[in-house]
Amino acid sequence: MMLERNRLICGDNLTELATMEAESIDLIYVDPPFFSNRNYEIIWGDEAEIRSFEDRWEGGINVYVDWMKQRVMELYRVLKPTGSFYLHCDWHAGHYLKVMCDEVFGQRNFQNEIIWSYRTGGASKKRFGRKHDTIFFYTKSDSYTFNTQLEKSYMMHKYGFKKSNFKEDEQGQYSMVISKDWWEIPAVGSATKERWGYPTQKPERLLEKIIMASSNKSDIVLDAFCGCGTTLAVAHRLSRKWIGIDISPSAIALIKNRLANLGIGESDIDIIGMPKSVEDLKRFKHYEFQYWVVNELHGTPSSKKTGDMGIDGFSLFNHYPIQVKQQERVGRNVIDNFETALRRYYKVPRKVIHGYVVAFSYTKGAYEEVARAKGEGMKIELITVGDILDKKVKIRQIVSPNEQNNLL
Ligand SMILES: C[S@@+](CC[C@H](N)C(=O)[O-])C[C@H]1O[C@@H](n2cnc3c(N)ncnc32)[C@H](O)[C@@H]1O
Incomplete structure (x- = not known):
């Protein structure tokens, strides 16, 4: 697909994806809500996560997984044979979603279970603190884009001798190694500069790692649950093309402000489905x-x-x-x-x-x-x-x- 201009779509992703060309997208990242859209409500600020998962979720896990499966099948259809798919979830439904994605993508196309660990949020005295999300990474075939990412690995002890691949910074001696499947990245806290006040906003560093690893410049990145547009902002910064879909007009309105902050005006993008009257x-x-x-x-x-x-x-x-x-x-x-x-x-x-x-x-x-x-x-x-x-x-x-x- 030739994507002349980046595209921001307000609508239900199931309907919107059905209109998109098959095998046209290089990279998909999705971070869906963990309950059916029917009950979805935006509650801004600190109130956001107060309502418990169980309260919001009617119909049980099967209803949710079916709701997601329809969308994952459409996402699979629009993904190029060389493309990659990342599904962000957590303990609520992650295991069920993994089984469903294995069915859609084929077990052998599963590449990683990435653990994103953070320190913020509360913890119960009755169990270990729940401090990570899970991101499942699938490809559509054996032949896919992957740019190896490196990260610092610190030595347990300081070595007196100099080895050519040792480096040192304020945290100690380290060497560069292939990035592992667990990433410690701070969540978007209230004091973070990148915060837009959207309840489920994800950190830009997380998306940077995914986009850099699984796409190249000018590739098309799709986020079909784009929230306040983290994926889109990072894709733009990294010179990728992008398509964002969200059902909430206020999310789209916020993304317009976020993009304007990056110097991207409304005339530079195609905005579809926003209220006109x-x-x-x-x-x-x-x-x-x-x-x-x-x-x-x-x-x-x-x-x-x-x-x-x-x-x-x-x-x-x-x-x-x-x-x-x-x-x-x-x-x-x-x-x-x-x-x-x-x-x-x-x-x-x-x-x-x-x-x-x-x-x-x-x-x-x-x-x-x-x-x-x-x-x-x-x-x-x-x-x-x-x-x-x-x-x-x-x-x-x-x-x-x-x-x-x-x-x-
Ligand atoms: C967890 S948030 C995504 C947050 C995003 N990763 C960010 O960093 O801002 C999930 C988003 O999915 C959107 N959503 C829910 N149901 C949808 C649907 N059927 N189609 C498109 N978007 C939907 C919600 O409006 C919400 O913004």
Whole structure:
């Protein structure tokens, strides 16, 4: 397949993969959710993993494995005969998925069970800490791309003599050896620079290793559960072509921001399946709508704590609160409540308090209330979804250093 432009697709991967050309992809990495899509919900920030696996999973393991098998069979179909497939999973369903992948790819095409170990996350006193994920690596045939990866192997003891293949760094003496099938790579923690706040974001170093080993420059990399776009960002950086699919419009909106950060504009990629009209957006689930709006405004979704106060996100540059209503004719009472939320949020008195409300439309009373509140030092902007779709919204980006200091 000639892939003229990289492609970002919002949709169910089963449907989307069915439209793709057979044997056209060089490398596939997937990191699926461990439960059926039907129950999938994005919960941002630290709340993300609070709901237990069992709570989310209806129908038992067989339903999940069947759901995955349909997708793995499509992925197998689109993979080139020389291609590679990596499936990221963990203790929840990994063993069942391995058996299923053996059936689809053939046991003899299984290459590695990679252990990604990390230190973060909690641990129970009742068992050993669960601190690794598993990545199954398959190829479609015996003839496949593999660029041997090397890693440092440290000596147990320091040797006084100099051997030509010994090197030394702050951790001690080492030699370079063929990379093993267990990788210690820190997870994306809250203090990590690469963090985008997407609950299941994987570290770029992990994808770097996979992409460098199993593809070459200009090869096509596919991630059919691309989340916040880690695979795509790394593939781009390593000069690979890429296709990303995710069912969540807010994930796609976030990826657009992530790519923009790398200097890749919307005109450089084909974006397929994103909402184009107000009617499309009315059909969104509420949380998807909320995150779509916040991301379109280049903002960040709020944590649950501030969400409780009626604030759904913050604009990126000036950090002004944003409230999102998936409603027509938002009236005076909503603006009233937002004013209260703003006062509670900006605990310290300020000369001017700023905030944005986003909805489909507003009543006359809402505009009157905004005008009235202006007299009390409240600058509330009423933004319509139509304005966002028409790219008419410009959130003020420059704040004076003084104003910066006042931000909470
Ligand atoms: C575990 S996350 C992937 C995280 C990703 N590796 C990253 O680093 O950001 C799984 C993703 O699969 C997506 N997803 C779930 N069901 C899907 C489906 N049927 N088709 C496409 N994407 C789906 C979810 O929206 C979610 O973003």
